[in-house]
Amino acid sequence: MSAVAPDAWHEFPVRVYFEDTDAQGVVYYANYLRFMERGRTEWLRSHGVEQDRLQAESGLCFSMTAVDVRFHRPARFNDELL
Structure with a gap:
């Protein structure tokens, strides 16, 4: 049995804008976390979960409590990330 549900894979392309980059x-x-949050929001939305409505109706909301990130290679201005 797989630990990941078959429909758990989700692609959300993100274009890197100048504002996302440093001087180089x-x-x-830290902007990778913003990209991941957008992806999570869109994944939830694709499954019929609107976070603002969820919070208004049930008082539930999502919060990130810990992050462990491994950077494999840099993303640069105008790249498209998946």
Whole structure:
């Protein structure tokens, strides 16, 4: 049995804008968390979960409590990330 549900894989392309980069044109490390949050929001939305409605109706909301990130190579201005 797989630990990941078959429909758990989700692609959300993100274009790197100038505002996402540092002086060397590389994505500032903390911005990857913003990209991941957008992806998570879109994954939930694709499954019919609107976070604002969830919070208004049930008082539930999502919060990140810990992050462990391994950077494999830099993303740069105008790259498209998946």
